Amino acid sequence: MQIIKDKQxxxxxxxxxxxxxxxxxxxxxxxxxxxEKLSITTDFQGLQSLAHLPHMKFxxxxxxxxxxxxxxxxxxAILADEVGLGKTIEAGLILKxxxxxxxxxxxxxxxxxxxxxxWVTELREKFFIxxxxxxxxxxxxxxxxxxxxxxxxxxMPHQEKIIDIDYDFLLIDEAHKLKNNxxxxxxxxxxxxxxxxxxxxxxxxxxELMEIFNLVxxxxxxxxxxxQSFMDRFGNKRSKLKEDTYLNKLVQKVMxxxxxxxxxxxxxxxxxxxxWLDFCNTGKEAYAILEEKLAGVPHFARITYLRELCxxxxxxxxxxxxxxxxxxxxxxxxxxxxxxxxPKAEKLVEYLKGLNGEKAIVFTEYRATQIYLQxxxxxxxISSVPFRGGFKAGxxxxxxxxxxxxxxxxxxxxxxxxxxxxxxxxxxxxxxxPWNPMRLEQRIGRVHRYGQENDxxxxxxxxxxxxxxxxxxxxxxxIELFEKVIGDLxxxxxxxxxxxxxxxxxxxxxxxxxxxERKIKLDNLMAVIESNAENMEKEA
Amino acid sequence: MELTNLLERYFTxxxxxxxxxxxxxxxxxxxxxxDKTLMNRPFYxxxxxxTGAEGKPMTLTLITDHRSKGKGExxxxxxxxxxxxxSNLRKNERFTRQFQHVETNINxxxxxxxxxxxxLSYEGKQMREEMFSIGLQLVNGTMKTDMMELLEPLRLSxxxxxxxxxxxxxxxxxxxxARIEKLMQSYIDSQNHEWANQSLRTMKEEQDLLxxxxxxxxxxxxxxxxxxxxxxxxxxxxYMHIINSGIIHLQNNAI
Numbered sequence: 001m002q003i004i005k006d007k008q009x010x011x012x013x014x015x016x017x018x019x020x021x022x023x024x025x026x027x028x029x030x031x032x033x034x035x036e037k038l039s040i041t042t043d044f045q046g047l048q049s050l051a052h053l054p055h056m057k058f059x060x061x062x063x064x065x066x067x068x069x070x071x072x073x074x075x076x077a078i079l080a081d082e083v084g085l086g087k088t089i090e091a092g093l094i095l096k097x098x099x100x101x102x103x104x105x106x107x108x109x110x111x112x113x114x115x116x117x118x119w120v121t122e123l124r125e126k127f128f129i130x131x132x133x134x135x136x137x138x139x140x141x142x143x144x145x146x147x148x149x150x151x152x153x154x155x156m157p158h159q160e161k162i163i164d165i166d167y168d169f170l171l172i173d174e175a176h177k178l179k180n181n182x183x184x185x186x187x188x189x190x191x192x193x194x195x196x197x198x199x200x201x202x203x204x205x206x207x208e209l210m211e212i213f214n215l216v217x218x219x220x221x222x223x224x225x226x227x228q229s230f231m232d233r234f235g236n237k238r239s240k241l242k243e244d245t246y247l248n249k250l251v252q253k254v255m256x257x258x259x260x261x262x263x264x265x266x267x268x269x270x271x272x273x274x275x276w277l278d279f280c281n282t283g284k285e286a287y288a289i290l291e292e293k294l295a296g297v298p299h300f301a302r303i304t305y306l307r308e309l310c311x312x313x314x315x316x317x318x319x320x321x322x323x324x325x326x327x328x329x330x331x332x333x334x335x336x337x338x339x340x341x342x343p344k345a346e347k348l349v350e351y352l353k354g355l356n357g358e359k360a361i362v363f364t365e366y367r368a369t370q371i372y373l374q375x376x377x378x379x380x381x382i383s384s385v386p387f388r389g390g391f392k393a394g395x396x397x398x399x400x401x402x403x404x405x406x407x408x409x410x411x412x413x414x415x416x417x418x419x420x421x422x423x424x425x426x427x428x429x430x431x432x433x434p435w436n437p438m439r440l441e442q443r444i445g446r447v448h449r450y451g452q453e454n455d456x457x458x459x460x461x462x463x464x465x466x467x468x469x470x471x472x473x474x475x476x477x478x479i480e481l482f483e484k485v486i487g488d489l490x491x492x493x494x495x496x497x498x499x500x501x502x503x504x505x506x507x508x509x510x511x512x513x514x515x516x517e518r519k520i521k522l523d524n525l526m527a528v529i530e531s532n533a534e535n536m537e538k539e540a
Numbered sequence: 541m542e543l544t545n546l547l548e549r550y551f552t553x554x555x556x557x558x559x560x561x562x563x564x565x566x567x568x569x570x571x572x573x574x575d576k577t578l579m580n581r582p583f584y585x586x587x588x589x590x591t592g593a594e595g596k597p598m599t600l601t602l603i604t605d606h607r608s609k610g611k612g613e614x615x616x617x618x619x620x621x622x623x624x625x626x627s628n629l630r631k632n633e634r635f636t637r638q639f640q641h642v643e644t645n646i647n648x649x650x651x652x653x654x655x656x657x658x659x660l661s662y663e664g665k666q667m668r669e670e671m672f673s674i675g676l677q678l679v680n681g682t683m684k685t686d687m688m689e690l691l692e693p694l695r696l697s698x699x700x701x702x703x704x705x706x707x708x709x710x711x712x713x714x715x716x717x718a719r720i721e722k723l724m725q726s727y728i729d730s731q732n733h734e735w736a737n738q739s740l741r742t743m744k745e746e747q748d749l750l751x752x753x754x755x756x757x758x759x760x761x762x763x764x765x766x767x768x769x770x771x772x773x774x775x776x777x778x779y780m781h782i783i784n785s786g787i788i789h790l791q792n793n794a795i
Contacts, residue, residue: 001733002777003725009782010717016635017713017787024633026696027553029784031546032633033657033673033688035626036783038617040659040669044735052617071666074773099618102626128606128616144620222766225754246752253749 039102045071049096049127056126058093059450061258062086066093068256075196076219078175080257083202083442084449088122090256091171091198096127098196104168106144108192111173113149114393118421119173120147141165149393154188167194175199178218179211181227190218209234212251219254269455270448274472275351277343277463283309286335287466290316293328300510305332306467308366311432312342312373315366344431344461345373349380351429351459352409359403360427361410363443365434370411373431377409384409396420423451430460433468435509436502437475470515474522475505543615543622544604550625559599564608570597577628578621636786638696640794644703650789652678652709654716655687657783658724664739664776671783674723675795676716678709678787683723690795691788706789713787721780728778736776743774 016022024032041048047066050058061081069077069090075098079087098104109131111119116133123131123145132138134148140161150172153162170192172178178186178199197219213230224230234247279287290305297305301323308316313336320336323329352360362384364370370386377384385399385407403410404424428447430440440458448456462468504525512518547566551558554574560567570578575597576585588595601612602621613621642648658672675687684690700706709716747770754763 001728001736002775003728003780004777005721005780006782009785010714013635013717013785014713017637020637020698022635023698023786024636024784025553025698026636026638027549028629028633029636029638029786030688031549031553032629032784034546035629036657036659037671039626040671041667042669044662044666044668049618096618099623102618102623104618105620105623124614125606128614128619130614130616130619220766222754222763229754246749250749250753 039100041101047093047097049093049100052100053096053127058089059086062090062093065090065256065258066097069094069198070097073254076254078199078201078215078219078255080201080255082257082259083445085258085260086450087200087202088119089126089450091200092123092127092129094198095123095169095171096129098169099129104196106165106167107146107169107171108153108162108165108167109145109147109171109173110150110153110189111147113151114396115173116147116149116393117397123147150185150188154184159188163191163193165193167192169196170194171198171200173200175215176201179214181214181217186214190221216250216254224250268448268452270444270458271455272458272460274460274462275347277347277461279343279463279466280340282335282339283343284465286332286339289328289332289335294332297323303467303510307432309336310463310466310468311364311366312345312369313337313339314368314372318368341376343463345376347461348373348429348431349377349382352377352382355427357408358427359408359410359425360429361412361422361425361447362429362431363412364431365413366432367413369431370413373411382409383407384411387412389413420446421449421451422446423449426452426454426456428456428458430458433460433462433471434502435471435505439502470518474519543617547602547615547625550629564605565601565603565610565612567599567601569599572597578624630783634784636784637788638698638786639700639704639789640791641695641697641701642704642791646703648704648791649707650700650704650791651707653687653788653790654678654713654720654785655788656717656720656785657688659781659783660724660728661779661781662735662776663779664736665742665774666735668735672724674720675788676711676720678711678713678716679707681711681719683719684795694790694794696788700789724780733776739774739776743770746770746774
């Protein structure tokens with residue numbers, strides 16, 4: 001066994017012991033010893049930082065992920081847990097552990113602009129890590145734990161300064177955006193000097209083997225050879241991942257992926273309820289005009305109008321108005337404006353009032369519906385705040401805070417998405433239904449995630465005898481299938497070389513001539529997904 | 541709490557004055573010496589010196605309760621300021637010579653002890669550390685473990701008390717240290733080193749993996765760099781660090 005001793009020590013001691021100038025007071029000498037005692041790693045296993053974070057209740061998979069990253073992966077890992085299992089918590093714990101062990105002092109945390117403040121807050125409040133959000137004129141070399149967006153960081157003159165710094169720790173959130181090695185972001189990240197490196201993503205490996213190559217190459221430069229030799233050898237087939245044990249092993253060595261199924265999050269349940277509604281007579285007439293009498297309007301556009309009408313008069317009128325006005329269109333518009341309030345809006349108010357002030361999120365696909373609902377709810381004395389993907393980072397934070405402190409309802413359009421945490425709420429209204437049932441998963445994931453303490457109630461609104469009923473029956477009755485494969489869906493889809501499930505489903509709906517054809521095609525799609533899911537299960 | 545305590549002791553030992561202290565924060569007036577050590581502003585001090593003026597040391601506000609909304613530096617285990625203080629302690633407080641303070645009216649001899657505080661780091665795939673505090677009496681060769689704990693109740697100071705005198709060591713410091721090192725060595729030898737075997741196995745796995753991906757490309761600079769990296773990371777080794785050390789003069793039977 002190699003034992004490495006401190007060879008200079010004894011001569012230093014002999015030299016200094018007779019020079020009172022160089023000697024320490026007993027108090028400081030003792031402190032140096034105590035401080036060492038506080039900092040040592042007493043066990044090969046385990047995390048020291050846990051003792052310093054008694055206020056945190058970590059889940060087992062989070063602690064395990066942190067241990068694995070530190071002990072087995074040397075602090076270079078892709079954290080790829082499913083949405084809502086607390087990747088941020090894992091990353092915070094890892095950073096904290098390294099800091100407590102004295103191994104990290106300088107860290108750079110690159111996250112989407114909309115999440116900068118949330119990261120800073122979480123690191124400060126949960127881990128007492130003095131993280132700082134980049135602001136104009138801050139000095140990159142002076143701030144030890146800096147959180148910034150990648151776009152800010154890669155701009156000149158920042159880039160120049162950042163590249164000169166030796167980071168102990170680099171973290172990239174939403175790292176799947178780095179899968180393409182031709183982008184400026186990729187080149188920038190690869191040029192950073194770092195000791196430890198975490199890449200966070202919920203969708204790690206989608207379609208192409210080269211994406212794995214590119215992510216691994218950030219963590220372990222050169223480990224997979226050059227991109228050319230890799231290409232020559234493996235081509236770009238995902239299936240290689242299974243065939244090549246070395247490749248498979250390597251991916252396991254750098255990636256941690258927990259799914260909902262293997263975590264304790266199963267404790268809180270999801271209670272899903274479909275709420276069936278009917279149009280009033282005027283509504284039915286308006287729907288019939290749109291369905292049957294819009295001559296010269298392409299089929300897919302008609303389907304869009306129908307779905308919009310199921311959401312709100314406003315959403316439908318908004319796009320009809322953009323249509324060349326024919327007599328039919330004017331007819332439809334007249335009918336629609338004769339409609340009393342939308343049955344969904346009325347039902348929503350009824351449900352919200354029954355919640356006894358508990359908070360709720362309402363998801364809609366349409367901006368016009370969002371505006372209408374805000375007005376309609378306020379008319380009924382229900383406070384709400386809007387939320388859109390397009391909001392700037394600061395506004396998103398502000399709206400989230402407003403919702404948390406002041407309002408009962410958050411009305412969100414689809415892209416409310418990435419990373420925003422709303423665990424303090426446990427009612428989700430799907431006011432209208434997206435094509436892709438997986439979108440529901442993303443919506444629900446905002447709420448049913450690490451930190452949620454209640455069962456999550458989900459209400460799916462649908463109007464009878466409309467396209468929504470078809471969507472509901474054809475797609476959502478199979479929601480169980482989707483729930484079963486949530487964790488694997490990405491893998492399954494790429495296996496099937498389906499790049500975009502939304503697009504696939506929309507196509508089936510718009511291009512089928514009859515309801516029967518629709519059903520057959522959809523059943524077919526589901527069957528393929530299901531059989532692949534079974535295959536994967538068997539292999540596992 | 542433990543932290544606040546530690547910080548207070550640190551600043552007091554450096555002769556700083558506490559301006560303000562609540563449950564949430566502490567505000568300290570630094571001395572010139574500590575300002576130079578902690579605040580990283582050499583240009584200021586250089587400038588002040590060149591103008592011949594008196595420098596003005598800064599005050600430091602440390603937030604000890606994270607809920608506090610006040611302005612200052614958030615301090616917790618692992619925070620950079622704390623790491624800085626810890627590493628200053630490690631770097632600067634390495635050697636000492638202490639004399640036991642004895643209330644006496646007769647001539648009292650003080651016996652020299654060599655004190656060495658060790659940290660053993662077992663490093664391979666994973667790391668584990670152990671600390672030892674060993675004392676060796678340099679006249680009769682008595683050895684004690686847990687020396688720091690034994691010294692804890694005693695009053696020690698940098699200067700020798702009235703009526704006390706030191707006994708000249710019979711064992712040279714170098715020889716004494718060699719004896720202590722031998723003790724550590726036999727302690728290491730007596731252990732089960734399965735962790736090292738594990739590490740060697742992982743090292744081989746990693747190397748196989750690397751060979752698989754880029755081994756075939758000849759003269760590959762990356763390959764050599766990575767091989768070296770794997771060796772560095774997994775090759776099991778034990779570091780015998782010396783935290784700090786000193787000569788402690790104690791009354792007979794003091795410990």
